[in-house]
Amino acid sequence: MKNIPMFRVAMSPDVDKLLLDTLHSGWIGQGEMVNTFESLLSSHFENQRVLTLSAGTHGLSLALRLAGVGVGDEVITTPLTCTATNMPIMQTGANIVWAEVGRDLNIDPMSIKNSITDRTKAIIVVHWGGYPCDMNEIARIAHEAGDIPVIEDCAHVWNSVYKGHKIGDCFYSDFSMFSFQAIKHLTAGDGGALCCRLDDDYHRARLLRWYGIDRETPRKDFRCEENISEWGYKYHMNDINAAIGIKNMPLAHENDKKAQDNARWYESALIPFDGIEIPQIANDRESSYWLFTMLVENRSEFCHMMGSKGISVSRVHERNDKHDCFSKFRRPLPRLDEIVNKMICIPVGFWVTKEDREYIIESIKGGW
Numbered sequence: 001m002k003n004i005p006m007f008r009v010a011m012s013p014d015v016d017k018l019l020l021d022t023l024h025s026g027w028i029g030q031g032e033m034v035n036t037f038e039s040l041l042s043s044h045f046e047n048q049r050v051l052t053l054s055a056g057t058h059g060l061s062l063a064l065r066l067a068g069v070g071v072g073d074e075v076i077t078t079p080l081t082c083t084a085t086n087m088p089i090m091q092t093g094a095n096i097v098w099a100e101v102g103r104d105l106n107i108d109p110m111s112i113k114n115s116i117t118d119r120t121k122a123i124i125v126v127h128w129g130g131y132p133c134d135m136n137e138i139a140r141i142a143h144e145a146g147d148i149p150v151i152e153d154c155a156h157v158w159n160s161v162y163k164g165h166k167i168g169d170c171f172y173s174d175f176s177m178f179s180f181q182a183i184k185h186l187t188a189g190d191g192g193a194l195c196c197r198l199d200d201d202y203h204r205a206r207l208l209r210w211y212g213i214d215r216e217t218p219r220k221d222f223r224c225e226e227n228i229s230e231w232g233y234k235y236h237m238n239d240i241n242a243a244i245g246i247k248n249m250p251l252a253h254e255n256d257k258k259a260q261d262n263a264r265w266y267e268s269a270l271i272p273f274d275g276i277e278i279p280q281i282a283n284d285r286e287s288s289y290w291l292f293t294m295l296v297e298n299r300s301e302f303c304h305m306m307g308s309k310g311i312s313v314s315r316v317h318e319r320n321d322k323h324d325c326f327s328k329f330r331r332p333l334p335r336l337d338e339i340v341n342k343m344i345c346i347p348v349g350f351w352v353t354k355e356d357r358e359y360i361i362e363s364i365k366g367g368w
Contacts, residue, residue, distance in 0.1 A: 004347050005347065006313065006316075014250075037245050040246060044166075045169055045195055053192045061235075063151045076099050076116065077099065079098045079321040083317075090325070100333055100336060105129070105293060128291070129280065130158070131289075135172035151174065154167055154179075161286040163284050176194070188245030191245065204230075212228040213226060276297075291316060304368070313345060
């Protein structure tokens with residue numbers, strides 16, 4: 001029987017030498033590898049204000065801090081995401097305001113607009129599966145409400161494009177966070193990055209990611225003589241993760257193209273098909289297809305059928321508002337209720353061969 005997994009780690013064989021050289025170099029903290037990785041990322045995102053971090057989640061924590069979010073404030077966000085999106089809001093002491101999702105599984109701009117109050121300090125959006133949100137409309141709403149900071153959670157994104165702008169250039173947002181966790185298109189083993197729109201935010205974030213210490217100015221006695229004006233975190237990336245990321249970048253480009261090709265093949269085979277809806281097909285944006293999500297009738301039967309044929313399927317993330325740690329923020333979300341009961345993801349990544357995807361489609365068309 002086939003065994004087609006939902007995820008697989010992509011690791012270039014070119015990683016080996018640079019990683020070993022770094023491990024035995026005598027410097028494995030934040031150093032030249034980190035600087036090189038940041039430079040490559042800046043070129044990729046077409047944004048010179050990029051800093052690497054030890055986790056993508058730390059990028060959200062920094063963005064919320066830079067946005068001035070604190071105790072009693074409100075942050076509008078989506079419940080359809082990894083809990084890593086919304087745990088940083090809890091750390092600030094702010095209140096979560098759940099927005100509805102659209103049919104495309106992304107946060108609904110009109111729900112954002114209807115949720116804004118005088119306590120709203122930030123808006124977090126998630127590009128589900130790599131499919132960009134309607135950033136133009138979200139940016140317009142945020143601007144008209146008093147330039148509320150917009151934070152993009154780009155954990156599912158690598159090469160996604162919206163209206164000609166690469167996600168990460170911060171054209172429509174104030175901050176964009178990326179994840180380089182194990183199973184992402186680009187993995188550095190772990191880690192992440194934060195892209196900023198404004199120079200002031202970028203320079204402040206560079207200090208905050210390493211205890212508020214300026215690591216770039218000349219000093220007489222290591223860092224002993226330097227005054228720290230604002231407390232910070234230990235969020236910096238190290239040279240080990242950066243070395244892995246550097247060598248995996250070309251592979252990430254190749255693998256994203258394979259995922260996009262698989263996704264387009266699925267779309268051509270399944271539109272239209274009774275019992276299945278493909279919700280992410282707008283013409284003004286390009287998804288990186290970290291996930292290929294469908295809405296299916298009789299989902300439990302569909303999952304059982306696919307599992308019996310050796311095809312891994314999953315919702316990937318549970319809606320956050322169901323977890324008890326977020327219980328005080330619950331509110332009616334009828335559209336999310338409907339969508340979550342139908343959504344399922346099928347394997348789409350670089351490991352899915354042409355033979356595999358044909359087998360997947362044949363299995364689906366066989367019924368459930």
